[in-house]
Amino acid sequence: MSFTVRAPAKINLHLGVGAPREDGFHPLVTVYQAVGLCDDVTASRSPGWTLGVTVPDWIDADAVPVTGDNLVDRAARLLAGHHGVELHAAVSVAKTIPVAGGMAGGSADAAAALVALDRLWELETSDDDLLALAAELGSDVPFALVGGTALGTGRGELVEPVRDPTTWWWVVVPSGEGLSTPEVYRRFDELTPDAPAEPGPAKALLKALGTGDPVVLAGALHNDLEPAALDLRPDLSDLLELGEQNGALRGMVSGSGPTCLFLAEDADAAREVAARLSEDHGVVLVTNGPVAGAHVVTYA
Ligand code: C5P
Numbered sequence: 516m517s518f519t520v521r522a523p524a525k526i527n528l529h530l531g532v533g534a535p536r537e538d539g540f541h542p543l544v545t546v547y548q549a550v551g552l553c554d555d556v557t558a559s560r561s562p563g564w565t566l567g568v569t570v571p572d573w574i575d576a577d578a579v580p581v582t583g584d585n586l587v588d589r590a591a592r593l594l595a596g597h598h599g600v601e602l603h604a605a606v607s608v609a610k611t612i613p614v615a616g617g618m619a620g621g622s623a624d625a626a627a628a629l630v631a632l633d634r635l636w637e638l639e640t641s642d643d644d645l646l647a648l649a650a651e652l653g654s655d656v657p658f659a660l661v662g663g664t665a666l667g668t669g670r671g672e673l674v675e676p677v678r679d680p681t682t683w684w685w686v687v688v689p690s691g692e693g694l695s696t697p698e699v700y701r702r703f704d705e706l707t708p709d710a711p712a713e714p715g716p717a718k719a720l721l722k723a724l725g726t727g728d729p730v731v732l733a734g735a736l737h738n739d740l741e742p743a744a745l746d747l748r749p750d751l752s753d754l755l756e757l758g759e760q761n762g763a764l765r766g767m768v769s770g771s772g773p774t775c776l777f778l779a780e781d782a783d784a785a786r787e788v789a790a791r792l793s794e795d796h797g798v799v800l801v802t803n804g805p806v807a808g809a810h811v812v813t814y815a
Contacts, residue, residue, distance in 0.1 A: 517559035522623035531714030550804035556627035615693020617770035626659035662808025733764035744772030
């Protein structure tokens with residue numbers, strides 16, 4: 516018996532960041548959107564515990580930790596411990612979400628693993644318990660369970676769905692080399708010594724979402740981590756400019772970066788922007804959102 520669960524990458528349409536809390540995390544007010552770049556996690560019956568990862572050509576396999584500290588290992592141990600069951604399954608992760616790219620690929624894998632193993636082990640964990648376990652694993656993991664578009668607060672782990680009936684089209688340009696999220700937050704602290712204790716609300720973005728108009732949304736996109744990511748990776752500024760000169764309504768860094776995102780008017784416009792960017796950048800992806808959170812796609 517095996518289950519395959521698909522979990523989406525996230526982007527942050529609004530990412531407001533405050534001064535670090537006592538626990539070192541930063542308070543966030545963010546609007547997440549789940550987009551159609553997904554990882555698939557397959558969990559099959561097995562007497563022991565094994566974990567494998569497959570990646571497309573353009574992802575560096577060495578960049579994905581497969582043992583010990585992998586979020587999938589941690590998710591499995593946490594779920595097994597919560598129910599007092601033994602850790603036994605053969606798990607494989609098929610990645611298409613950029614690694615260390617600011618799109619919460621590791622968090623998607625953890626969310627998918629929780630759902631797949633819950634099914635495989637027939638645990639019937641409640642939604643509230645799954646969300647609590649997800650929050651223990653990482654700030655973005657609860658959102659990977661919920662998907663769609665959602666307001667994130669706390670350190671990002673408190674998620675509340677937001678109505679978002681439009682399909683928005685994005686061009687995604689991953690970077691060969693990842694950025695470390697803690698390093699980007701540290702640079703944010705250096706660049707923003709006067710950050711507020713609580714970031715302001717995401718009013719403008721939520722209002723823009725309601726219009727269904729990509730031109731309005733483009734004007735409301737906001738990422739407080741972008742200056743820090745650009746400070747660490749100045750080359751990304753040229754890429755953002757190139758996209759905007761070639762039909763994108765707006766370019767922005769995704770989360771803590773270095774993946775860059777471009778909002779396009781519609782699907783055709785997204786394909787045109789992607790074609791132009793792919794003349795200079797090896798991997799350029801077109802996707803849309805919002806899409807569903809972690810869900811079973813195959814029972815075998
Ligand atoms: O929660 P997660 O494990 O994904 O966070 C990774 C790192 O990113 C944290 O250790 C912390 O350095 C930084 N972070 C933060 N504030 C947040 C979320 C993440 O400082 N709200």
